Amino acid sequence: MTRHRKRLKLGILGAVTAAVALTACSPSGDGGGETTEATQGGEAVFAIDTPIIGLDPNVTPAAQDARVMRQVFDNLVAFDANGELIPWLATGWELSDDGLEYTFTLRDDVTFHDDTPFNGEAVCFNLDRIKDPVTASMYAASLIGPYASCVAPDETTAIVRVAEPFAPFMATLTSPFLSLVSPTAAAAVDAADFNLKPVGSGPYVIESYTPQDRVELVANENYNWAPGSANHQGRAYLDRITFQIVPDATVRLGSLRSGGFQAVGNVPETEAQGVEQDPGLEFVAQSQSGAPFQYHFNSEHPPFDDPTVRAALRQGFDIESAVSALYLGVYERAWGPLSPTTYDYDENRVSAFDFDPEAAAAALEGAGWELGADGIREKAGQKLSARMLELTPNREKRQDLAEFFKANMKDIGVDIQLEFKQSAGLLQAGQEGDYDILTLSLVNVDPNVLYSLYAPEQIPVPESPGFNYTRVAEPELSSLLLRAQQELDPATRTALHEEIQADIVENARSIAVYVPTYTMATNGIQGLRFDAEGYPVWYDVSIAN
């Protein structure tokens, strides 16, 4: 199994003034097996478990869509294996001193799959299209933050203005959700049709997409603009990649073993060991950057407004045992609000607290919560009870995890009222604040995910979804979050992020449980890489001889 968790500081963006700095993972897993000289040709079938929603990066929000989009589209910039921002379709970029104007210099030799030339107009078209409410962008719009305007003075220049300094901007430009579509193709057809068969400039072209069944990609013969993070130049090695939707894990793995598939996604934890021991197969696990899976305490609901009570619950939860028992070593246990592969991840949060049910019980005792006759603590006639909502119980054994937590809590005299809901009813309760504990994990390439999780503007209310499930709105933390979002000096920004992580962990605002990890198994291919967000990159993949 290849897992890379290097954290490398990175320098300045381009040749310029202020810049974004980052520490990131180097997910350059090559499958770990014997690699042979890459040869051109061949086909591969990648069996995925979740149906595609759409393939227009400006519109769609789903991770399974990004796994296809990554092969079809290019970005302005990319992260290399060391976590440094490198040129892709943009050869250079400058940020004005006030942090409001980005000037991108663009390649002049790039064409989209429909032969539309890539230029400054194309960049502006994409950004404007994302911002236009008619597009109804479900995710990209939130990534470009305070984007204001874009002008293209000539073919190879795009000048992008933001309304206020927005430090995550360059990093988020690497995301598959901000990859670039052909302006002529997007303007020519209905948005719904474009979502089925969008046109990019990437190494693979969408040949066909059959909803509920498969997406067929064929190599772009003209491709010659891979970023420096790629291991070769020119067209992709494989002639064809088929993304086939196969919901059943047993069928996915069986067909992989029998050679029908060359790669499968989402290997069940129970199968991971078998795959690793199979000499014909490779097992790959890529932890996702962003926020790990966390239990968020609703700080508007007493007694969970009290850090002592929250910390006691956390101390009484045997996270280590829960994670190793349920995920069998495939998923890593988390400690703080950032995943280890996210830059500015603060290692000092590791082991910042321990599992000690006696100390937890004593802390609750100290806070006035006395054990009642039924084994549940109470204070002034009030039971120590929490309504916990698990909205995605079928994902990654989260239901079992919640039951584990409930049992641990019972041991220290806390009653957990578990409710498992599919996504429908959940958001309503979440938006109305009608819960004590709510769970969530979030993928993001930038530590700005902290802002999404803890800024007061992100508290979900009816008509305005958000991810601040802790509903915290403390001025000091809020100001740190805003400053981190706007701070353009990398070192200062890192320090701010570390302060925020310390605040979250010290005040036990959330309990971080495990790091979501995308697992794959492959048979007979080599050269698979992952981008900074953790999406597989098929460009360098070839048939292993």
Add this chain to the structure above:
Amino acid sequence: MGFVILKRILIGIPTLIGVTIILFLTLRVLPGDPVSVMLAGAPSTPEVVAQLRLDFGLDRPVLAQYWDFFTRALRLDFGESYATRRPVSTMIGEQVLPTLQLAVAAAAVSALVGIVLGSISAMYRNRWVDSLIRVVSLINLSMPSFWVGLMLIILFSFTLRLLPATGNAGLASLVLPAVTLGLSAAGTVTRLVRNSVLEVLGENFVTALYAKGLPRRTVVAKHVLRNAIIPTVTIVGLQLGALIAGAVIVEAVFARRGIGQMLVQAIAGQDFPVVQGVVLVIAVIYIAINIVVDVSYAYIDPRVRDAVQA
């Protein structure tokens, strides 16, 4: 004859209107808001939320939304999917054929297996062959179809490599799913055919045929089965409707396209137009099958035909 068909169709209309009302109201009464569900994966701006509501007409009163849905449905226009923003009728058009193919093929498997085994069972009543068939049908009835499907895949695809495990290409990919789904229904047909054949075997005309010196096989194949088959046609017909609905699980195991898979995802994502469209289409198919079954009696059994004409 024509009058019977017309009458059956006219009875079907209020049934369908009832389906639309129950369906529409159930979806609206359930907790949750489709736009929030759609945006669950991403933080969004109030402008986007407002735009989506406007696009989908969710800002209008429920009654107005229903009337809109109803009048459009008459023109086979079920609106646009919230998730993909494509016309639901187009999406159903893409997916309905694979499901129908699967259901019809499965019904054929179920009828074939059921009639053959049921007849043999009756002919060898209370002998070891009969017991074996009865036990096997009972076991078959109790096995969940996802398990049967997996076992067939492991045997025929992974081990023997005779048939593809997944996909939608060609007849070969239809064999295993159709057998899986068909077997789940065959047990019922077997029991039914056995009972009717036994019943007919006890009738006087059968004794007369034997007295004529006809061999047992001819008696059963030519004379008994024809009489015994009427209840079987009803059951296989009704099963076809159930098989369309039951295709969901088999579609998932064999990674087949189909309206079953589409419906499950639409329910999870609160994609109202898709749920409405698919359920309505299934209801129409169900009602149509019932009419066909009723009418087909007349062709199989002259007594029914005469009764109708009289």
